[in-house]
Structures are given as structure tokens and as C-alpha cells.
């Protein structure tokens with residue numbers, strides 16, 4: 120597929136808009152599709168996503184539409200950036216138009232709700248295995264990307280030439296896109312860090328201190344590595360942008376909605392009120408349950424994820440979750456055999 124391909128970005132929330140702006144800034148012919156006709160008309164008029172990214176004007180050449188058929192009619196490549204709960208639905212609608220791209224990538228972080236399946240598995244269900252697939256992930260707050268602040272992401276695909284094409288289109292001044300071929304590790308890192316950001320936010324909201332924050336992040340990484348190992352991903356992927364990079368950003372950066380949810384819960388604000396006040400997608404609310412579904416299937420002990428999931432299901436308070444974590448028995452830092460030793 121040529122690098123001057125035309126790209127359709129599906130999902131006009133903060134991240135879809137920011138990535139469409141990156142592509143258009145780099146001269147890629149880009150159409151941003153969103154489902155809300157009035158919102159897309161307002162964006163076309165103002166040349167700005169006033170709801171999510173009010174301070175950043177669209178570059179010339181970025182087309183916006185609420186008409187899915189016209190967005191896809193001449194698109195060579197599709198980039199899905201919906202929340203995980205809308206991933207299947209939007210991809211099915213896109214395929215129902217009869218149009219087919221040469222490649223499909225996504226920047227959604229999460230699992231299919233209710234099944235714990237990876238989004239690459241959902242994508243394969245719908246488009247089959249004929250298309251190259253890629254995930255775009257890494258430490259990247261939409262607001263900073265839209266403002267043109269320096270950012271590094273990574274693009275993983277089993278089809279390495281496709282990862283290269285997607286990354287080359289995104290890469291430019293101020294936006295670095297690396298590549299890899301570990302789809303499982305990359306997807307897992309982007310999904311699990313949201314759950315661990317809630318845990319760290321809770322600890323900070325409860326004013327447990329900086330030692331607790333660092334301990335939570337590091338033990339959270341340990342949980343990620345154990346899941347990655349069990350699912351056939353490569354632990355070293357989690358040492359890069361898709362793992363440690365995004366984990367540190369989301370656990371410590373107050374722009375993170377997942378961290379802000381944890382902060383609110385740790386300060387005693389009820390879940391529904393906290394989610395309402397954030398007013399945007401908070402992927403951890405579903406992802407925690409899906410990671411626990413995976414943990415049960417593979418017989419994994421994930422204490423932090425388990426307590427976050429119980430807090431988000433309102434079975435326990437954050438204080439009870441903390442007490443359970445601190446009461447755990449002493450043990451080796453890594454389970455035997457995790458790194459092959």
C-alpha cells in the first residue's frame with residue numbers, strides 16, 4: 120500500500136481527532152468520521168473539536184463527516200479509534216458499506232466487553248485474516264498530541280510491512296512512531312495500564328505517599344508481565360512504550376481519566392459521580408472485569424487488578440481493597456520461571 124494512501128479515521132472523540140490531526144499535518148489525505156451529525160457539522164464549521172480539544176485547530180486538508188459511506192468510499196486504510204465497547208459495532212457497520220480497505224489499524228485500548236477477547240481477535244472475526252492488522256499504542260494524551268507536543272507511540276503488527284506503513288504515515292516532527300510485531304503484548308499493555316492507573320490514583324487519593332505509588336506501579340507491571348507470559352505475548356514489549364511508557368504516563372499524569380477515576384474513589388467520591396464528572400470514556404471500568412476473566416481462565420493471581428475490579432463493581436471500598444493487598448503473604452518478587460530461569 121502506498122504511503123500516500125488515503126486514511127479514514129473512525130471515531131471522533133479526543134483520540135480519533137488528535138490522530139486524524141497528526142496524519143493531516145503530515146500531508147496524509149485524512150477523513151475523520153464521527154457518528155454525531157450535529158457534532159461533525161460543528162467541527163467542519165469551526166475547524167476544531169470544540170468539545171474535546173478546544174484549543175487546537177484542524178490542519179488544512181482534514182475532512183470531517185458523519186456519513187460513514189462517504190468516509191470509506193475512497194479510503195485505502197482504516198484507523199479505528201472508538202471506545203472498546205463500540206469497536207465491533209463500528210467495524211461491522213463499516214464493513215456493511217461494502218467498502219474494503221487495504222489495511223486496518225486501531226488505537227483503541229481495551230478488550231471486547233463481556234468476552235475478554237483481544238480487539239485483534241474481534242477484528243479477525245469481522246474482516247477475516249485477509250487484511251493486515253495493526254495496533255497503535257503507547258504513552259499519548261490526546262490533548263498534548265493535538266497541541267503538537269512531542270510524543271512517541273509504537274505500532275505492532277504480525278505483518279511487519281504494514282506496521283511500517285502505518286508508523287511512517289504517523290511519524291513526523293514531534294510525533295515519533297516506532298514498530299514491533301508483538302500484537303498480544305502491545306494490546307495487553309494498553310489495556311491493563313488503565314486498570315493499574317485506577318489503583319495508583321486510589322493510592323494517591325488516599326494520600327498513601329510516593330513509596331506506595333512506586334510500589335503500586337511496579338507490582339502492577341509485574342501483573343502485566345505475568346498475564347503477557349500466559350497469553351503468549353513477549354514480556355520485553357512491556358518494557359517499552361506499550362508497557363512501562365504508558366503505565367508511567369497513565370499512573371502519574373493527571374490528564375489520565377483512569378487515574379482521575381482512582382483519585383476520586385480514593386477521596387471517597389462514589390463511582391457513578393466520578394465517572395459522570397470525568398464525562399469521557401474511562402476504559403478501566405470494563406477492562407478490570409475482562410482482565411479478571413482472563414486471569415480466571417489461566418489460573419493467574421492478580422491481586423491489584425482483582426481489588427480494582429472489586430472496587431469498580433462496588434463490592435468493596437478502596438480502604439478494604441488496600442487492606443486486602445497489605446495483608447498478603449511474603450513471597451519472591453517474581454514467580455519461578457517467569458523469565459525462563
Ligand SMILES: NC(=O)c1ccc[n+]([C@@H]2O[C@H](COP(=O)([O-])OP(=O)(O)OC[C@H]3O[C@@H](n4cnc5c(N)ncnc54)[C@H](O)[C@@H]3O)[C@@H](O)[C@H]2O)c1
Pocket residue numbers: 130131132133134135153154155171200201202203204205208209226227228229259260261262398399400402
Ligand atoms: N484520549 C486519549 O488521550 C487516548 C489516548 C490513547 C488511546 N485512547 C483510547 O482511544 C479510545 C477512544 O477514546 P477517546 O479518548 O477518543 O474517548 P472520548 O471519550 O474522547 O470519545 C469517545 C468517542 O466515541 C464515540 N462513540 C461512543 N460510542 C460510539 C459508538 N457506538 N459508535 C461510534 N462512536 C461512538 C463518542 O461519540 C465519542 O466521540 C479508548 O479506547 C481510549 O482508551 C485515548
Ligand SMILES: O=P(O)(O)OC[C@H](O)CO
Pocket residue numbers: 228257258259260261313316365368369374375376377378400401402
Ligand atoms: O485518559 P486515559 O486514562 O484513558 O489515558 C489516555 C491514554 O491511553 C494515555 O496513553
